[in-house]
Amino acid sequence: xxxxxxxxxxxxxxxxxxxxxxxxxxxxxxxxxxxxxxxxxxxxxxxxxxxxxxxxxxxxxxxxxxxxxxxxxxxxxxxxxxxxxxxxxxxxxxxxxxxxxxxxxxxxxxxxxxxxxxxxxxxxxxxxxxxxxxxxxxxxxxxxxxxxxxxxxxxxxxxxxxxxxxxxxxxxxxxxxxxxxxxxxxxxxxxxxxxxxxxxxxxxxxxxxxxxxxxxxxxxxxxxxxx
Numbered sequence: 503x504x505x506x507x508x509x510x511x512x513x514x515x516x517x518x519x520x521x522x523x524x525x526x527x528x529x530x531x532x533x534x535x536x537x538x539x540x541x542x543x544x545x546x547x548x549x550x551x552x553x554x555x556x557x558x559x560x561x562x563x564x565x566x567x568x569x570x571x572x573x574x575x576x577x578x579x580x581x582x583x584x585x586x587x588x589x590x591x592x593x594x595x596x597x598x599x600x601x602x603x604x605x606x607x608x609x610x611x612x613x614x615x616x617x618x619x620x621x622x623x624x625x626x627x628x629x630x631x632x633x634x635x636x637x638x639x640x641x642x643x644x645x646x647x648x649x650x651x652x653x654x655x656x657x658x659x660x661x662x663x664x665x666x667x668x669x670x671x672x673x674x675x676x677x678x679x680x681x682x683x684x685x686x687x688x689x690x691x692x693x694x695x696x697x698x699x700x701x702x703x704x705x706x707x708x709x710x711x712x713x714x715x716x717x718x719x720x721x722x723x724x725x726x727x728x729x
Contacts (some may be wrong), residue, residue: 510535513563515551527559536561542572570669574629577665584610585660586630588623590668601674608664614657621657623664625649626672634660 509526513519513536527534536556540549549565556563574587593602605622607613613623644651
């Protein structure tokens with residue numbers, strides 16, 4: 503095989519990737535580069551199978567280990583006051599193309615800075631105290647916004663934190679700003695019940711920004727669109 507760059511392949515040790523690597527190495531005059539991603543937890547670690555393939559084919563192999571869970575456990579053990587911990591995370595499509603990154607704030611104060619807008623604590627990365635999750639169960643009526651509901655209901659008497667480093671990739675076909683905003687939009691009237699008027703910027707599309715304004719009695723007041 504001929505290429506203007508070094509040949510490489512991701513090797514899990516399974517039939518498909520092993521066949522691709524074997525075919526590529528057989529038709530290359532140089533050792534091809536192979537890469538495996540492993541886990542510290544043995545139940546999810548496929549690197550032993552990949553190593554067996556590497557030893558048989560003689561590829562130039564590199565292993566990477568996913569350490570998110572281990573890092574989070576260490577942080578929580580060192581910071582006993584933290585109830586819920588997240589990390590940085592990226593969003594990718596099925597083919598692996600990164601299409602975005604979850605907003606991330608590290609301290610409790612930064613995460614809870616604008617509770618009416620949302621909490622930058624990526625839901626797929628959550629790890630925390632068992633007692634916190636028991637005290638704050640998911641509710642069926644909060645489907646597709648349960649993370650923001652739980653954070654909103656608990657932030658005043660909980661402690662949140664996040665590791666800034668990106669330690670997780672989350673597969674999603676597309677980022678829907680309208681759906682993302684709707685969860686916060688639906689939360690506003692019952693939660694922020696008071697004397698002041700509340701303005702929430704809500705993206706309806708990539709080109710359109712609307713301000714949703716609510717009166718103190720929870721009734722819809724007006725929509726102001728910025729061009």
